Each structure stands twice: as C-alpha cells, then as structure tokens.
Amino acid sequence: MAAPLVLGVLVAVTVRAVLYRSSLAAFISDRVEVSSPLSAWKRVVEGLSLLDLGVSPYSGDIFHETPLIIYLFHFLIEYAELVFMITDVLTAVALYLAIQDFNKVVFKKQKLLIELDKYAPDVAELIRTPIEMHYIPLKVALFYLLNPYTVMSCVAKSTCAINNTIIAFFILATMKGSAFLSAVFLALATYQSLYPLTLFAPALIYLLQRQFIPVKLKSKGFWIYTTQYAALYLCSLVVIICLSFFLLSSWDFIPSVYGFILSVPDLTPNIGLFWYFFAEMFEHFSLFFMCVFQINVFFYTIPLAVKLKEHPIFFMFVQIAIISIFKSYPTVGDIALYMAFLPVWGHLYRFLRNIFILSCMLIVCSLLFPVLWHLWIYAGSANSNFYYAITLTFNVGQILLISDYFYAFLRREYYLTHGLYLTRKDGTEAMLVLK
C-alpha cells in the first residue's frame, strides 16, 4: 500500500515543481480564486519585509497572517516552495493514516452491529467489505494531492495549504484517540483561521465514542470528559495566543487577523458569497447582515450534532465543507480539503441523486471563473454581475453536493435498519421521499 502512495507523492511533487518553474506560476498566484487577502503569498512577503524593517507587520492593511506563520517563514522564506510541497504531502499522509484508522473503526462497528443483528435481513449489498475499503485511504491521499485545486493552491503558495495540514493532523490525532494532541491541533487550527472552532463538536463526539461514554446530556461521564477536552483546547489556545503576543509583544494581530475574518473589510472578489453582497449594501445595514452571514458557519453545527451524533466523522466532513462554503475568504484550497473526503463516502454513490449534474456544474463553474474574470477585468465588456453569478452557481453546486451526500448518508442508515426493500402497508413498493 505504501508503494502507490509514494508514487502518488512523487507525481504530485513533480507536477508542483514543474509548475513552480513555469510561467503559469505567476498567473496562478494572482488568481483571486486561489489566493484570498488572508492567504496570499504576496502579503506574507510584505509582512516579512515590514518585520525586517522593525515595523509591526500589522501596521498597514496588507498583512493578515498569524504571528506564528510569519515567524515560520521568517526562517524558511528561502525554502518556501519546499515548505508548501511538504505541507501538501504531510496533509495527504495524515489523511491517509486517519482514514486507514477510520476504516478499521467502521468495519469493527459494522461487525458488531451484524453480530447484534441490528441490520435488516436483506441489506447484504449495503454491507461494506474490506476489499472495497482497502483502497479508500490511497484514494483520499491521491484526491488531495492530485486535485487541481490543491495543486493551484500550492503553486500560488497560498497559506491555506498550511491550515489544511493542521486540520488534517487534527483529524489524525482525533482518529488515533489522542485527546491532548487533538485539542492542541484544533487550537492551532482555530488560531489560524477561527472557523475550525466548529470542529470541536464532531471531535468531542468521536472521542467520547472511543471512550464508550454515551453522548447524553444527563450522563456524568459526558460532562467530565467534555470539560476535560474543552479545558485542554482552551489552555492550548491561550498558550498559543500568549506565545504570539510574546513574539511580537503587541496584541495588534487580534483585530488584524480575527477582526479581519469576522468583519470582512476587504471586498476583493473571490469565490465566496460575501464580497458582492457587502459591496452592494448600504453601510448601516452591513453589521446586521454580517452577523447573519457569519452565523451560517456556526449555526449548522447544532442540528448536525443532534442528527449525526452516531457518525462524528461524517459530521466532521459536512462541517469542513460548510466552513469552506460559508467562510468569509474562501479559496479553492479549502474546497480541496473536503473534496479529499469524497472517496470515503464512495459507498453512498448509489444513493446520490444529482452527482452527475453537480460535478458538471462544479467543473463548468471552475472553468468559467477565469473566463468571466477576463471579460470583466481585462476586456471590460462584462461586469461584476457575471462573475458573481458564477460564484453563486458554484456555491449552490457545493451546497447541493453536500446535501446530496448528507441525504444519501441518512438514506443508507435508514435502509440498513429498515431493510432495502420497503413496502407500504398495502404491500406495494415504497419509496423514501424527502419533504
């Protein structure tokens, strides 16, 4: 199993190295779809030179990275390309190991449920087999490494790749059941981009399941473990933030990073939903709608936690997708992270309804982004509405994709317990309908 992975890594690294040397690199790194104001490499370089000049990098309105990133690149600026290639590989390997673990867990659980006779008698074809699951980790790693989105993000040296690595390590730590490392990486991810905060819930549920603690609000063990995990998380977060403070000896980075994420002052077009809306809006409404837009990311956690408390990893996948859709400065690198998980849910394929249309939609939109950008910015013949229309379509496509997977997952669970061949009361064939 390791050999194909190594081969995949080699191919991925070669592709990236070639692209770094080609004239496409400059073009890609200027694309708004690939680098947002938060993650653009140009801004990192600007922050570094400000730091070298002895000026606070946050003094202008350019730099919005966290202090740890700037100190990381303070030492590694010479090897930036290497760093980004390594982070991608690390992400892929972490996902590979994590999914390997997850497969074992899934399989054990399935075996247990079969032994307990929880499944309906005629669902044999829904049961997952080790043969089909064997290649899933490899597919996940390759989906991440060879996804054009990841490649572009890496070639543009978007720091989004580093956030992805941290989240991947967080997932790995959670899978391995290490509450401490999981909390530390979650704190790091939160520190980096704030939104991974919502991954607290799925990680907690997963860890609780591993400890065989029932997820019930009345149980004592639940509260003790939750408090422990939360305390670990908060402590590491505080430590990281204090470390940042001591590095720069100022609190400038708090408004400049988190304020920037939450209040979205930079309305440069990107693939997200914010820019057009807030560019058009009257100033005095913007605070209210800002709250409405930002709540999107956090709000879905609660209903999802209730519905998916038995399946924390699927929950985590949906949550990562939601973050990448609704965050304030999304890039294609964020999308690549949740797309890497799609092979894990390959067994849902037969329940997906619109996968064909949706994949066409996403590919077409990805191609139309540069075309409409050209028409708007260079040719001057189209305008921002054209570009936003595609942004909107792209996001609707993503949302439909996620809801398609969500519904397919629920449907499979339903069939597993109720049998594949449902009958109505009068004996005719029944069908599940989502109303």
Add this chain to the structure above:
Amino acid sequence: MGLLSDPYRRRALSRLILRLNTPLCILCYVAGLGWFLGLAFHPFTLRTYMSENAMGSTMVEEQFAYGERALSYAREFAGHKKKAGGIPVAWLEKTMWNLGLEVYKQPFSRTLPFPDEARERYMVKGTNMYGILRAPRAASTESLVLSVPCSEGQQNNQAVGLMLALASYFRGQIYWAKDIIFLVNEHDLIGMEAWLEAYHDVNVTEVHSSEMLGRAGAIQAAVSLELSSDVVTSFDVAVEGLNGQLPNLDLVNLFYAFCQKNGLLCTIQGKLQRTDWDTLPAYVHSLQTLLLMVLKQGSGRPQGDHGLFLRYHVEAITVRGINSFRQYKYDMSTVGKTLEGMFRKLNNLLERLHQSYFFYLLPSLSRFVSIGVYMPAFGFLILILVLKALDLWMKLSKCDMGPEERLCDGNQGASHTATEESRPGLLTLVPPLLICHATGLVLYFLPVLGQHVATQHFPVSESEAVVLTVIAIYVAGLALPHNTHRVLMGSGSDRGWMTLKLLSLLYLAMQLGCIALINFSLGFLLAVTMVPVAAIVQPVGPKYVYAVLLVLVTPAATLLLSIFLYQELIEYPVSLLECWQLFLQAVAEGLLDHYLYGSIVFPFVAIFVYPCWLLLWNVLASKGNWKRHSLGARPSLRGGASAEPSLWGEELPAAAAFSPAASGGSGRVDGIEACRRPGPSTPRLLPRGRGLDLGLLHAKAFEGVSVAAPCELAVGID
C-alpha cells in the same frame, strides 16, 4: 428544489429525457437555428439608442471648413511618401510641429514568426508618428485618439491630409477637455500594436519599440480613419476587433447619428440599410449583414486598426470612406464635420463609455440584437449536448449500479480510478484523452518550430511549410488516435465508447460555452456544425456515414465553408480552387494573428476543439460489440416504473436486484435465474414477466464486463 428531491417528478423527467431524447434534440437544433435566423427579422430586433447622457444629442455646431487644405496636405504627403519610400518622418514632424502639436516618433521593429506572403513582410521596421494636442481646459489625464494608417502605395493619403487639417482646426478651438492624439501608424496592425504596447508600457507580443516619450493620459476612445479618395459616396464602419471583441454600442451610435445629421450614407459590412423591412428581400438583406458580422467576428481578426484598442479597454471603431459609382458625393468638409462632431461629443464624456451594450450583433446600423436575445440560440444548441449526455449517463448508470466515483474530475478522476481494480471503460479513457491532447499540442507547436527543418528538406517557402505542416498534422491526427486506440482499447465494450462519448460531449459543451462568452460568433459557428454530428456519432450503425459527417464538421471544414459563405455574401463568389487558396491564406493569417496580436482562435482550435473532435473520432473508431436492443432500446415499461433507469444514480432500491453481480457476468439467458442472488438474504423476486424481460436485457448488457460480486464477499466476512 422539488425537481431535485421528489423521486416521482424526477422519474417522470428522466423517462421524458430517455424516451423523447431524439425528438427533443432535433427540436432543440431546429429551435436554435430558427432563433438565430429570427435575429435578423426586423420586429425581433431593437432600435439602437444612445445610452450615454454626455453624448445625448448631436447638438453641436460643426464649423470645420478646411476641406481644401486637407486635400493639399494629402497631395503634399503623397509626394513626400513617395520620395521617402515609407512614412515621411521629417515632413510629418515638421508639419505637425507647425500646427502646434507636441510631436513624437516611435520606431519599432518586429520579426514575424514566419514570412507573411500575402503582405510580403518578414522583418518589419517602421516608425509611428504622433502629435498630441494638449487640452486647454483640463490636465492631461484623459485623451482621444484619431489614428490613420500610413499604408503603401496611394492608399490613405487623403486620410492623413484630413487628419492634419482637423488637427489644425482643433488647435484653434478652446473647448477641448481631453488631449487629442493624432497618430500615423506604419505597417497597419503591427505598428498599432507597437504603439499601444509602448503607450501602456507593456510587452505582450515580441515587438521591439523604443521607449515612449510623450503620453496624454488614459485613452477614452479612438477612431481609426481610412480614406483613399478626394470625395466619398458613403462610409463603412468596422466594429469587430481582436478575438471578436466589440466596442461599446454607443460609439457606433454616435457615428451613425452624425452621419445622419450630415446626410452621409453609412453602411455596415458594406451593406446599406433598406428602408422597407416587411418584405422578404429586406429580411434576406439584413440576414446577410448579420451573417457577415458573425463570420467576421468569428474569425477573431481585427477588422481594422481599431481592433487592437479594444484589448486595452479603449472603445474604438474604424471608419472607411468609400468612393463608388453613386451620383451624390461628399467632399472633405462634410467628412471633416462628421469627425469634428464626434470628437466634440466624445470630449464631453464624463466617464468611460460603459452605459450601452458590449455584446451585440448588428443586422443593420440602426437595429441591434443584444446578448440576452441571441444567447438562447446558442443555448438550444448546447442543450442538445446536455440532453445527449444525460441520456448516455442514465444508460450507463443503469447497467452499472456499483459504487464508483468517476467522471467527477474529468481527467483527474480518470487517473484516480486507474489505480483501482481495472474496470474496462475507465482505464481505456486515459490513452485516447492523452493522445488527442498530445496531437493538439503538436499541432500548436510544431508548425512554427519546425519550419526551418521543413524548408531544408522540401522545396517550399517558410510560409508554405508552416501551413502545409498544420494541414499535414491535422490530417495525420485522424489516423493516429484511431490506430493507437485499437491497440490500447483491448476489449472494446459498449461501456467504453459510451463513457468516451459522454466525456467528449461534456468536454465539447464546456469549450463551446466558454468560447461563446468571449466570442459568440466563433462559439455559434462551431456549435452549429459540430453539435448535431457529435450527438449522433456512435460506432454502430452506418459507420461510414458518420465518418463522412464527422469529417465534414471538423473545424477546418467549417473554416473552408465559412470562407465560401463569406465570399458568397460579399458577392464575390469564388471557385473551389480559389476557395482552397483563400483557405491556405486564412490558416497562415490565423497563425500570424495569434503570434503577432494574441488572437486566441488558433490555440483554442488546436489545443481544445481539435482534440475534442478527435475524441469523437475515437468514439467512431472504437469497437462496439453493442447489440442494438440491449442498451439503446428502452426497457419494457409495463408493470410499473421501477424498471425505468433512473436519473443520475439509483433511485429505486428494487433496481438493485438487477445488480450485475447477480448475472455473474455470464451471458446467461434465463432471466429469473440471473436475478436470483446468492447470500443469506432473501431477495425479493420480481414479478415474473418483468424479471424475465430485464434479466435478458442485463445479461446482454454485461457481456464481457467483469464486476466483482460484493454480495458474496460480504457473506464471507460475517
């Protein structure tokens, strides 16, 4: 959302798409074509109107009266041009200086990638002369351009004369708020590109020019003037620019309004507008005008010197004076007055021209068709591809219920799945894709890179070598994928070609959609030819008919046909041989346009459309051991809908009973046996008649397709 989640409606929809696929496709094609033909019909078009407030009316009192002076300048210029054998730099400098302009010259040089035989140039050296009239009423932040090409022979001398006369008149006026640049560019488009690049301080092509010393702010609009006679009978206006980009409609409106004010006749595509509109000849006339515009725009070539301005976000048109055999002629003063009026209106602009349309088609100068009206014509054509793709997808997913993710990422997905257990139909997608694109890349790079090798070994000139190499590679491409495909495809299965066809249909739809946004005409011309054949092509049935049809709609054939149509429309019919000559010339100019000005038509066709066409060719070449009734025929529908293949994935649990695992890949004929599944569970057997029917179908559909049997494996575990 109901449509996406309600299974009943989805089923109805998918049944509709499957059952009525061919009629729907035909209907779409007819609708698309009909819609396009309707665009020229008078009641369906809109009257042009001026959107820009600052240019609202033609209420300007033109006082230009230097018609005679213009002619004397022209004669003087002609004399000096003849003497200098090119642009008379010293004379122009002196004259412009005497008029009170700031004069600059800009030498440039450019070596063409291969000699241009039509214009006989290879290493081009020239000088652009321009004079800036500084505006008395504002800082030099904005400017207008009046440009005149200094062509060889007796061409355009009057234009230079008129430009100088206008300069001397403009110099005396006090109302200018924008600088006016008077530009004489040598070697037409090459000089213009050199000047524009230097002015904007960029270098996008490989033209070498000296640094520009004088500038006059951001150019707001430009008019390029071509005039070769002392009197004119009419004006022709050219709008199509590089890559089919068009200037803002307001600029065209402005010109038309002033022509009307001064009583000048004004044509577009050389066609005068007819006053009657409700007769058939009038309709045919405007259709011809529209078709000419579509053909010119589709070529992606700049139809005048203005065409290069558009890339720099500068609205520009070319105005050509025509001297024909009409009775009534206009002198230089009237022409000058028209231009004066235009410049005074442009001078009033408060912001860039942006109010009016950028995407339009002109069936006549006073009527236009906007993007919202003409896009449905294209949309209908693309819909054919989508319908056909859905049809194929449903047929494919019907016979393959196993979980797999494919075609999600196009090429990417294919390479992923290559690592899984080999499934015929997915692995086989990779070689055709790679080979077709490699051929496309060779077609793009080799002709220009290999021209010297070709001239050494064959008795041809460089230019011929390039064109002939293009044609040779193009034709060779027909054989290459065909053969390799035979070797690599191994077990040809129907799934193989269906997947390949599905992929190429989607690929084609994507390309056409993207190009139609940039250059509608090009997209439409390609769509109207390629789409119907792409939809029907398959490796079974009358193969040779399909092959002939496919060859007929290849982009090169479309080009040939377009040239023929164009010559017919400009009422200059050509014989087949002349048409071939023009075709060769068009290929060479297409390449030159790409290398000299950055036209995207050649790379687009070579790297994207041609490989896609080759994919379709591969579909035709693949071996389909496809029994006509197994997949193509609709399964019998009696006994309820569950037998219906569903839209995009499995809808009905019962359909799983026909899982390929059951039939074990063998071609067993007894349907009931095939449907009974091994395993601990008791599969719900189907009603007898239906089961038999479908079992038969599936047994045939899965000949030669090996699929792992998940059920048995699952049993093994517990």
